[in-house]
Amino acid sequence: MRSYDVIVIGGGHNGLVAATLIARTGRRTVLLEAFDQLGGAARTVEIAPGFKVSEVAGLVTHLGSKAMDALGLEAHGLKLAATNLETIVLDGRNAPLGVRNGAINGEVTASDRKGWSELQRRLQRFAKTLRPFLSESPPRLKGPVRQSALPLGRLGLAVRGLGKTDMRDFMRMVLMNVADAVDEEVQDNRLQALAAFDAVLGTHLGPRSPGSLLSYLYRLVGAAGGDDGGIALPQGGMGAVIAAIEGAAMATGVEIRTRTPVHHILIEQDRVMGVVLPGGEVLKAPAIVSAADPATTLMTLVGPEHLDTDTVRRLKAIRAKGNVARLHLALEDLPEFTGLDRTQLGQRLVLADGLDAIERAFDCAKYGAFSPEPAMEVVIPSLADPSAAPEGKHVLSANLQFAPYALKQGWESGKPALCEVAVDMLERHAPGIRRLVKHAGLLTPLDIERRCRMPGGHWHHGEITIDQLFWLRPFQSAAQYRSPIAGLWLASAGSHPGGNVMGLAGANAARAVIAGEGQSWQP
Numbered sequence: 001m002r003s004y005d006v007i008v009i010g011g012g013h014n015g016l017v018a019a020t021l022i023a024r025t026g027r028r029t030v031l032l033e034a035f036d037q038l039g040g041a042a043r044t045v046e047i048a049p050g051f052k053v054s055e056v057a058g059l060v061t062h063l064g065s066k067a068m069d070a071l072g073l074e075a076h077g078l079k080l081a082a083t084n085l086e087t088i089v090l091d092g093r094n095a096p097l098g099v100r101n102g103a104i105n106g107e108v109t110a111s112d113r114k115g116w117s118e119l120q121r122r123l124q125r126f127a128k129t130l131r132p133f134l135s136e137s138p139p140r141l142k143g144p145v146r147q148s149a150l151p152l153g154r155l156g157l158a159v160r161g162l163g164k165t166d167m168r169d170f171m172r173m174v175l176m177n178v179a180d181a182v183d184e185e186v187q188d189n190r191l192q193a194l195a196a197f198d199a200v201l202g203t204h205l206g207p208r209s210p211g212s213l214l215s216y217l218y219r220l221v222g223a224a225g226g227d228d229g230g231i232a233l234p235q236g237g238m239g240a241v242i243a244a245i246e247g248a249a250m251a252t253g254v255e256i257r258t259r260t261p262v263h264h265i266l267i268e269q270d271r272v273m274g275v276v277l278p279g280g281e282v283l284k285a286p287a288i289v290s291a292a293d294p295a296t297t298l299m300t301l302v303g304p305e306h307l308d309t310d311t312v313r314r315l316k317a318i319r320a321k322g323n324v325a326r327l328h329l330a331l332e333d334l335p336e337f338t339g340l341d342r343t344q345l346g347q348r349l350v351l352a353d354g355l356d357a358i359e360r361a362f363d364c365a366k367y368g369a370f371s372p373e374p375a376m377e378v379v380i381p382s383l384a385d386p387s388a389a390p391e392g393k394h395v396l397s398a399n400l401q402f403a404p405y406a407l408k409q410g411w412e413s414g415k416p417a418l419c420e421v422a423v424d425m426l427e428r429h430a431p432g433i434r435r436l437v438k439h440a441g442l443l444t445p446l447d448i449e450r451r452c453r454m455p456g457g458h459w460h461h462g463e464i465t466i467d468q469l470f471w472l473r474p475f476q477s478a479a480q481y482r483s484p485i486a487g488l489w490l491a492s493a494g495s496h497p498g499g500n501v502m503g504l505a506g507a508n509a510a511r512a513v514i515a516g517e518g519q520s521w522q523p
Helices: 013-023 066-071 110-135 145-160 164-173 178-183 189-200 212-220 238-251 294-302 309-317 355-366 411-429 445-452 504-516
Strands: 006-009 029-032 044-048 051-054 080-082 087-090 097-100 103-105 255-257 264-268 271-276 282-284 287-290 324-331 348-351 375-379 394-401 437-443 488-490
Touching: 006 013, 006 271, 013 029, 013 066, 013 238, 013 287, 013 504, 044 238, 044 324, 044 437, 051 394, 066 238, 087 189, 097 189, 103 110, 110 145, 110 164, 110 189, 110 212, 110 504, 145 164, 178 189, 178 212, 178 355, 189 212, 189 348, 189 355, 189 375, 238 255, 264 294, 271 287, 287 504, 294 309, 294 488, 324 411, 324 445, 348 411, 355 375, 375 411, 394 411, 411 437, 437 445, 488 504
Parallel strands: 006 029, 006 287, 029 255, 087 348, 287 488
Antiparallel strands: 044 051, 087 097, 097 103, 264 271, 271 282, 324 394, 324 437, 348 375, 375 394
16 A cells, blocks of 8 residues: 555646646655556557557647646647648638638638628637636635635626727627627638637537637637647647656656556545555545546546535536547648648648538537538648658548537447548548548547547537536536545546646646645535
């Protein structure tokens, strides 16, 4: 039997961040990862000899968070192969259109150019207003007035600081759907498609779903590479990000154990005492931080017998239906996309035939089918990062929206069918790409659930919607990272502020542990 000050369950980026920050305070910390490789959804894997891809998470949008900056990842080897990527929209009817935040590279009407710039200005300002609160514990709405009033007051002042016009727009727009918000400003099919796609990617929402604009704001809160709303590509894939965080963790003395799943959390008199491993080994600690999703942590590792009925009900009510499939292609040569040069091929490509087409694709998912014409996000990382493929060859990765977790026909037959649909879609925009394919692999939401232990194959461990954010994530009485079991803390994307590779859930949880370790839980 070995004893520690803190045990961290889960070696994804949030678990690694939490372990690193806790260990910096001198606490003896061990991190337990079930698989043989750290990273969770942020791993680099080889799909064919010499062809390496970012398995699930591919691009970084939120890497510039305070949590990541505090770790000094550049000192541990992290390099970005490309920053501030341009997004190029291909709708199959019009010329490709390049967009980088409020700037447009391509032919659009003067009205649409002005409308897009104004829309992005407002949304970026709203996103900047919300950004600081991602690094804070949400206020507890029950309890001492001072505890909840200060963060709520700061949020109120920040919103008021927008000025009368923008404040009114913020209050009006925060619950809107992205389709209505975009339609007020621009009519260009490609611009509408881009905003709609970015709002719904990774969610079970369509462009006309209530609250989908909030999901778009969540995307814009990111600042990868120091650029507001920026998109970056890490050198060596997402696994390089994990390797850098692992380096920071080891430098602080974190003990890392892979191939070490946890059978259950040991509880005595309603507080944690340690964990029990499958072989019966017991590790003891007065504090446990779980970077597994809240439902797995509490319903499986703790067990419903230790929870009250209201907590069980709330855990079962968390909506986490994955809706994205991930395609990887090993290519014998660089494909030729119609209308794009080599430089443009190294950017982020969005294939979507307009906002209404994305809504129709969502209609299919609502009834348990994948769309015959999915919207796609495509990157060819080997252009910026030659280490991703053998010389002269390339890898292509794409996210397909929508692909429902509970496919009515079943994924055994649906998986090869969707792979064919995806390659057909690429063939339309890049004639001849099919003959370049050396290897094709598709990850369905079911695959993502199994390979990354993500419930429902959902990137964020739960929907990014108003009823599952801030002080309601994962549910109100556990929103400050403290679970119903004394000494057990929640640090996954299922807690505030949610998913994306930003490490803030892990960092916020670590801060809560350091400030309140051993205190009893108050509902």
